[in-house]
Amino acid sequence: MAIQLNHTIVAARDKAASAAFLTDLFGLPTASPLGPFLAVQVDNDVTLDYVDSEGEITSQHYAFLISEEEFDTIFGRITKRGLDYWADPHKEKPGEINHADGGRGVYFDDPNGHKLEILTRPYGSGS
Numbered sequence: 001m002a003i004q005l006n007h008t009i010v011a012a013r014d015k016a017a018s019a020a021f022l023t024d025l026f027g028l029p030t031a032s033p034l035g036p037f038l039a040v041q042v043d044n045d046v047t048l049d050y051v052d053s054e055g056e057i058t059s060q061h062y063a064f065l066i067s068e069e070e071f072d073t074i075f076g077r078i079t080k081r082g083l084d085y086w087a088d089p090h091k092e093k094p095g096e097i098n099h100a101d102g103g104r105g106v107y108f109d110d111p112n113g114h115k116l117e118i119l120t121r122p123y124g125s126g127s
Contacts, residue, residue, distance in 0.1 A: 005046050009037070010060070011053035012112050019050045021111055025077050026064070061089070063117040071104050071120050083108050089115060101126035 012018035019031035019038040031038035037049035042064065066074065075097075078085055085108040087096035098105045103121025110116055 007039070007047040007049050009049050009051055010062075010112075010114065011057045012050045013053070013057065014111075015050035015052045018111055019048075022048065022116075025081075026074055057112050057114075059113045059115060061115040061117065063119060065122060066118050066120060068104070068120050071118060074118055075104075075106060078106070078108055089117070 010018070015038045016031075019040050022028065022040055023030055026042075028040060028042065031040045031050065033039075034047075034049060037051050039047040039049045041047050048062070084094065085106045087093035087098040087106065089107055091107070100119070100123060101121040103119060103126065105117060105119035105121075107115055107117045
């Protein structure tokens with residue numbers, strides 16, 4: 001049996017604002033209500049299900065493998081909005097893009113402090 005990720009729950013201070021941040025930045029369809037969640041369809045099979053959460057939110061990491069063209073579009077939105085970004089997860093290379101495995105990648109924060117990453121090549125896949 002093949003195991004496939006179907007969805008994950010993302011804690012948010014404001015699920016509507018957080019879902020809108022991702023859908024606007026990535027050019028995705030508007031989130032759909034699903035019980036107490038707002039589900040963002042990130043590909044044909046996987047959703048990020050935002051839920052309002054009280055108290056401290058533990059930062060999580062979400063990495064999105066995208067095409068070179070999608071990188072140009074999303075990175076353009078990141079810079080247009082003046083969002084801080086880094087070439088590394090430890091924020092030691094601010095304002096830079098990494099070129100790991102012959103691709104491109106950047107890290108940036110969502111409104112809840114979750115670490116988002118866009119990359120064009122899976123790690124370990126190239127030169």
